[in-house]
Structure formats: structure tokens, C-alpha cells
Amino acid sequence: MLPVNADLHIHSPYSMAVSRFMQPEQLLAGCVTKGIQVLGTGDALHPVWRKTWEPFLQNDAGIVVVPTGEVEDERRVHHLILAEDFSQFAELQALMEGTCKSFATTGRPHIYLSGEKIARHAHSVGALIGPAHAFTPWTSMYAYCTGVADCYGSEPIDFLELGLSADSSYGAAIPELNGIPFLTNSDAHSPHPDKLGREFNRLDVRDATVKGVLDAIRQGHVVMNAGFFPEEGKYNRTACVRCFTQYPLEEAVRHGWRCPADGGVIKKGVSDRAKELSGGSAPQPRPPYVHILPLGQIIQTMEGVSSPNTKRSKAIYAEFIGRFGNEINVLIDAPVAEIRAVHPKVADAISALRNGTITLHPGGGGKYGTFSLG
Template identity: 75%
Template sequence: MPVNADLHIHSPYSMAVSRFMQPEQLLKGCVTKGIHVLGTGDALQPDWQKSWQLYLENDAGIVIVPQGEIEDQRRVHHVILAEDLAQFSQLRDLMAGKCKSFETSGRPHVYLSGGEIAALAHDVGALVGPAHAFTPWTAMYACFDSVRACYGDEKIDFLELGLSADSSYGAAIPDLYDVPFLTNSDAHSPYPEKLGREFNRLRLQHRNPKEVLASIKTRAIEMNAGFFPEEGKYNRTACTRCFTQYSIEQAIGNRWRCPADGGIIKKGVSDRAKELAGEGTPRPRPPYVHIIPLGQIIQTMEKTSSPNTKKCTAIYATLLSTFGNEIAVLIDAPVAEIRAVHPKVADAVDALRKGTVTLHPGGGGKYGTFSLG
């Protein structure tokens, strides 16, 4: 059976996360969005572990996968997935003395290398891979030129693409030919514009955490879905202060300093992926479907100031009552049926599916934008 899975979120124990990121709210958000499998986020934090205990089995039928993110001694971030919350307790015990922030931070910093973290994760039976691997901050390819340079002899079980990349960015990198790609929301709030903004469609035999991990191991990934990479805030090489974009040649010529204001020029994900691919040949990957949150589509088509206006929320509610959830509208519902409910949204969804959206790429820490019609 195909399911939609968002396997990387956060809790209020992480920085800049909404206080409404609570299990009950998240389950409601999953139903609205159309997510069937959800990572817990921050499963190394003891109190957050306890918060989830009552919701591992839930009336919404959402499969809850224990998940955490950890920062290593080089500030590279790693995602860990497990079958049982107890595995994160075991992992925390194994890292005793290497971390001062398990109690205070949802995404703890540990004084271990990526390889040491991966080895410990594998020791407790968990899966591990680099978080938002291409991002120019706190990511594997920000610090290293290869998986081996980051993880040594330990293998990774997946690679998370991040908001500024899609499958095409990694498909030609020889280092990743045998690595499954995941794409997740990294959500900091439970609302549908964040939760499930990127997700994976997995094929499961049974709906449980063990089967979710098995689907990743066996590459039973039918589809990845998420932003157009250009919408990500690090897609293009740009100044981190004024966001002026530069070619690699210009950045090198300016010694990675913006001539306009002296800000640091940060290499974009697009340029970094090309650099890593070299002469590599793209290998086939599951389809990557580009989506934009439905609220943003409605806001754009109705030309309102916010997706939360009374008009926009009424349209959103009508679409959900007709098609069940947001992902169904964005990906699965026939355009003709959407048109019968709201012609302008149907036109936008049609453009989205055909890839005829006009994109204005982001870079340097500023999100890109899009226009429709």
C-alpha cells in the first residue's frame, strides 16, 4: 500500500519551533495534509519521548516513527530513524559523556564524528543519513566532498535532500549511486504550509515503523515530493547579507565577498551539486513531484495578503471537504474535478503538474518565490 511519509520534524525543545508542535496538533495536521507516516522529531530529548508515548497508537491511524536529528563535532547534522523510542534511550546512554545538551536541546550537539554517530546508531538497530545534505550550513556537503570523508567506513542508509535540492541534484553524483533519497519537511510548526511540505511516498506491506524502515532499506520509495529547488533559500550562490546572486566565476573573482556590501558569498546548492557530480552520469531515481503548499496557491490565485484570510480559508476548507486532504488536491485529484470546485486553483495545479510555474530562485538565506499564470 502506498503511504505519504514525512520523516523529519522538530519539537518545541529545538530552537525557533512553535509551541504548538505537540503530538495532538501534529496528528491533526497530518490528517489535513494527507500524511500517513510521521517522524516524532527530537527523539533523543527525554521529555519529548514521554510526550509521544500516549500517541504511538492513535485514532487517526498515523504511523509514528521515532526520529531525531543530531549535530556532530563538525556541526554536521544527521537524521536518525528507529523502530522504537527505546532505541533512542539506548543511543543516548551510549553517547553519555559526549553531549551536554540531551535534556535542554531537541537537536543536541555531540562531540563525536559523523562516522562515530552512524556506528552507534547502527549498534542500536537504527538507520542514519545526512540531514539536508547539500545545504551550505550544517550539512555533509558543506564540510566534506564525499560520504566516506564524513562517515568513514560506516555506510549511510539514506540521504535527505533538503528544501533547496531535488533528486536531480544527487542523481549524477557517483558517491550516491546506491543511496536512497528522502525529502522531508523539517517542520517547525504543525500547520499545512510547513508540515508535509516535502514528503516521500513509500510502499508498505504493513503499516508500522519496522515496515517503514524496511521500505527505505529496500528502496521501496515510489516518489519524492517537495519544493521546486529554486524555492529553497540556499539554491543559488549569493551574498548572505544583501542576497545578490553570483556565478561561481564571479564569486571566486570577488574572493567570496560581495562587492556591494562586503557580505559573505555562500555557494549555492545548485552549484555545489554540479561540482560534486563532475562527469558523473545521472542514474534513474523515483519521480520527484514538485509541489507548493495549497494555501499559498490559493493566496496567489486570489491575490490576497495571506493564505489565512477568511476567503482563502473557506476555499481551502471546500477543497479538503471534496478531496479529503491537501496532498490529494496537489498530486492525485484529476484537474477536471478540481476545476469543478475552483477553476483558478485547478489552473494553478495544472501548471504545477506541467512544470510551467515561473520561479524566482532564492539564495544566501532568502527563500525563492514563484508566480502562476
């Protein structure tokens, strides 16, 4: 078996608020720098984007390119679709023609069908499907549905994407998810290394092909998930959307979901939602989830500068890539002693991340969480 790092959910310039630099050349170069061997195309229901990718399906970088796309259903729930070939997305587009305003106007189309019907169409063409960023409080399965059956009816799901708001622990105790592989992807709107691959999966594949990648997901050969601390998310804790005061769930219920301080709406946090869904069940074993932060962000913090794009930060980043080959190697695999030879403070931060000794200040109500390293 061959371990590969895969990021299977990104977007194209045909989606809203996406960088115009999200082009195949830049994305493939970004994968090499990041350490991603498998990349989803994103937005594969868009006919022009499919044509844009065709010359790059076989590429000098050796990146396995997987046709992928995200859709929004009639309840505004988002779904991630993975296929072996662009022709399957063309067939899927034909099956769903007339159910959205136009597949040519947006990379992530709003389909006026239920999740069950979309999943049935996806399976009919041989594609895989599962809920995208399932725990976020907006446009997700667990935001708008009581569970898998409520969202997909009798149609099975092939995986569940955790999203930036959750790690494996949030789903491990939910009984209906037992046996369903968890995916972690970047949902990147920019090819910069602080976005592309900021969350990724390590898969064991029999061969480095699109079929090999999809078979690994079908067979549950996800050997590691990597991504942010959920506490960094804007809606991790139950909190007021106006003043960001955080509340225990029972207190929020007692206040009728209105902040007593300013009358703002109290938004249920992802952490509390996951506990509700577990029903008190014991967590089931899952592959390891490794919490990471983008290397540029670590350098920025350790250097005390305003941005990872300062001249000094970029020079340090380039030194790390030159020494270790790619960013994921630095964050997860390289010995701390070797990292220390390049930058002692960054080595201390990565050691703290690996040991789980950072201090987290959870976000809530729309305000990002913060952390301190060391």
C-alpha cells in the same frame, strides 16, 4: 505493496524556534488533513518528548508513528536517525551520555562526536542514519565535508535527506550516492498544513507498521519524492549575502568570493555545489520527484490576499479538504477538472505545477526565490 505518504523529520517544542503547538494531538490531526500516513516523532533523544508520544503510538487516526531524531556532530553536520522503537533511542542516549551538555535541554542535541562514531552507535542499536538536509550551505554534510566518507568514515549511510534546498536531480549525478535512497521531509517547526508535510516521501510498504516503513527505506522502496522547487531556496544560486547579486561560479572565484559592488561575502549556491560534486557524471535514474507548493500558499496567491490564514483563504481550503479528503490528494492525485469545479484559478495553478510551466526566479545569498504561476 501499500503506498503511504511519510514525513519523517519534524521537531518538538524542545528544539529552538518551534511552535508550542507541536504536540501529538495537533500533529496527528494535521497528518489527516495533509494526507500523511506515516509521521516521524522528531527529537526522540529527548526523554520527556518520548514519554509525551507514548500514549499516541497507537492512535485513532491510524497514523504510523516512527521514532526519529536529529543530532548535530562535532563538525556541526546534522544527521537524521530513524528507529523502530523508543527504547533504541534510550539506548542510544545512554551510549552517547557525556558527549553533549544535556539530552534534556534540547530536542536536537549537539554531540561532540564525529559523524562516523554517531553512525556506528546508531547502527549498534539497530537504527538507520543518514545526513539531514544534505545540500544546505549550513550544518550539512556537503557544506562541511567533501563527501560521505569524509563525514562518516567507514560507516555506511542508510539514506540521504535532500532537504528543502535540493530535489533528486541535485544528487542523481553524484557517483557516491548511487544506490542510496533519497528522502524528502518537512523539517517542520509548526503543525500548520503549510509546514507539516510540505515535503514528503511516498513509500511502498508491505504492511503499515514502523518495521514496514523502515524496511521499505532499507530496500529502497521510495517510489516518489515530493517537495519544493529548489530555486525557491535562500541559497540556490551563488550570490552576495549583502546585496543578493547573483554570480556565475567562475566569476565568484575570480572575485575571491567578495562582491565587487559592496564587498559582501559571496556564498556558493546549492546548485553550483551539486554540479561540483557530480564531477560531470551522468545522472542515474531516480524515482519521480514531484514539485509542490502548499495548498494554502496557492490559494493565497490566486486570491491575491496577504496570508493563507485569511478568512476567505481558510474557507476555500476547508472546501477543498471536504471535497477531496486531504491536501496531498488535491496537489498530486485529484483530476484537474474536479479541482476546477471548486476553484478555477487554483486548478490552473495546480495544472501549471504538474506540467512544470511556472516561472521561477531563483534565490541566493540568503534571499528566498520567487515564482509566478500560470
